[in-house]
Amino acid sequence: KQEVTQIPAALSVPEGENLVLNCSFTDSAIYNLQWFRQDPGKGLTSLLLIQSSQREQTSGRLNASLDKSSGRSTLYIAASQPGDSATYLCAVLPFSGSARQLTFGSGTQLTVLP
């Protein structure tokens, strides 16, 4: 069964810092990996989608990498801002097996202090 783990569970940084969020998954047979942002009590906003054949994707200050063989992905946020404060979730789409839909990690709760 695919398991997705995110470390750390919570992170607090001062504004302007560059930071890295980690995601690991147990089964490397995936179609893709998606990073989402969730504000408290709100919906899931897709940030980046990385296909299994890709190594990284970039959008603005965000850069996500994928190392499928080791079951790891990182989300790099450059020059963090207070508006980046949210919970960041990674999710993988399994290639096969009984779970054929997005499987989520527990998220990293990020607080960027002004």
Added chain:
Amino acid sequence: AAGVIQSPRHLIKEKRETATLKCYPIPRHDTVYWYQQGPGQDPQFLISFYEKMQSDKGSIPDRFSAQQFSDYHSELNMSSLELGDSALYFCASSLGRGMNYGYTFGSGTRLTVV
């Protein structure tokens, strides 16, 4: 661009009552997913539909049922509500299984059972 529309945004029900949640996927998306997110938890897959047929089933209680209609909108019906059903319910849609473009999530319905 059109997004996934969920209604209602908030719903308060008493124990043992029935609730119906609605989801309107992105136009031309053929797959709809329902997820449940309890307080402080990651989203858990409930059920999915592809081309109006049930595709996969996750941890959906027998008290819940869902269907996808001819216009591709979906409804999640929840009966004999329990306090533990209080959660955020998300609908997501994708083209195919989401292999190429990932999932797009709605803003969710917050269900409170009192």
